[in-house]
Structure formats: C-alpha cells, structure tokens
Amino acid sequence: MEIFKNILSFSIIDVIDVILVALLLYYVYKLIKGTVAINIFIGIIIIYLVWKLTEFLNMQLLTSIFGGFIKVGIIALIVVFQPEIRKFLLMVGSTNLNRRKQFFKPFSFLKTENELETETDISSIVSACNKMSQSKTGALIVFERNNNLDFLTSSGDEMNIKVTQPIIESIFFKNSPLHDGAIIVSDNIVKATRVVLPVNNDKAIPKRFGLRHRAAIGVTEKTDALALAVSEETGQISYFKDGEFVVYQDVKQLENLIRKDLS
Secondary structure (H helix, E strand, C coil): CHHHHHHHCCCHHHHHHHHHHHHHHHHHHHHHCCCCHHHHHHHHHHHHHHHHHHHHCCCHHHHHHHHHHHHHHHHHHHHHCHHHHHHHHHHHCCCCCHHHHHHCHHHHHHCCHHHHCCCCCHHHHHHHHHHHHHCCCCEEEEECCCCCCHHHHCCCEEEEEECCHHHHHHHCCCCCCCCCCEEEEECCEEEEEEECCCCCCCCCCCCCCCHHHHHHHHHHHHCCCEEEEECCCCCCEEEEECCEEECCCCHHHHHHHHHHHHC
8 A cells, every 4th residue: 555655646756757767768769779789778678677576576586686687787788888878978968950950940931041951962962872883983971960070070171062963973083182081961061071980890791891881880880970881892882870781772762761860
C-alpha cells in the first residue's frame, strides 16, 4: 500500500523529471540509432530494468550482482561509447545555427529571396558525382549538419562559393590545384576545399577502397556530418553516415537519402 501511496503522491517536479529523462533517452537513442552501439545501449537498458526488478522483489544476491556490474561498468561504457560521447559533446557545444534556422522555417515568408536560397542543391552535387564517376575522377564531399566543422576548414582553403554542378566538377578536376582533399558544403555554400579529414584505421573495409573512404568514415564517425566519396579506381559513389556505408539502389534514391538526412 505504501508503494501505491508514493506513486499517487507524484508532484509536478517528479513529472518534469520523468519527462526530461524520457527526452534524454530519446536523444541518446537518436544519436546512436543505426550504429553497432544501439545493441549495447538496449542491453544496458535491459540490465538496468532487471536490476530494478530484483531490487523491487527484494532478491538481495541478484540485486548486489547487477548493482555492482552497473557501478563498475560505467568506466567500461565510457570506453565503449567514446565515439558517441564525443559526437554528443560536439552536438551540445556546436555553434552551428542550423537548428535555429529550422525553427524559423514556418516564418520563411518574411525572408528575402536570397535568404530562402540556402537549401543545399543536392541534385547538382549528385549529378556532378555521377559525371565524375563516369570519368573515374576521385572526389570527397562532406555535408555539414548540426556539428560545426570550422575546426576542419582551417586545415584547408576557406571558400565562400555557391554550389553548382560545374563548380563541384572544376574543384575535383585532376589538374585543379584544389582537387586534393575534401570539400565541406554547408547551406549550399562550399565553405572550404583541400580539407584534411581524420582517417579511420580501425574499421576493416574492402581493399578496393582507399584513403578517401577511410576519411569519410572518420569524419562521419566523429561528427554528425554526411559524406560522399567517388572512387578514383572504380568510379563507385559511396555514401557515408554515422561512420557506416549507406546502401542505395540508384542515383535518385541516393539524392532522396541525402535530402532526407539534411532536412
């Protein structure tokens, strides 16, 4: 009876507390969704619920075992979730204003024509990649989302060029001085060229993929950015999100996937 009295004596602060915990769990799930870490996260939730159940049923031995595992396991979790923790901290400390722009989208009728033309021209970028694929011209394009990538742009040449198909193709033209490295695209603007990206050496990928693909895995694993890589050897276009290859059927589907992930 005392338990039911405690449940019924919930205050406004308790309700707010529950809502905030639910929101926190939702955003953690959203952050790691589609990665291997999601299975670990679900496993932790199950163990925590079992621990609370044994505690409720007064099973002292099991409660002490699960309780000790959870207390000691926190250190192990920091190691296991290191990439996700880094990405979460980047997201929290990001100075990017994309979210604020999305908040003001319903008021777009108040903006000028120039301000409305900030949506990334995905069609031109994918068409440029498709053309470079046919000529086997290597390319690496990074799409900035919520995490600000200014810490990467400083490694290359800062630009302020509107995205068009000819611009993308000319940047990665084999004789162009800008073709080496990656470009960073944000709000339909090429922010930087010849950018040096962090390379992932831990993940096993097929030998036919080189440094461009490892760099694409590295930047999408450490931030919430998206990446497109065109192989110089095979001409294959690869799409990366959360440090993983994203499978697609054709160019049209690729375009839709990028547009959805950027929205």
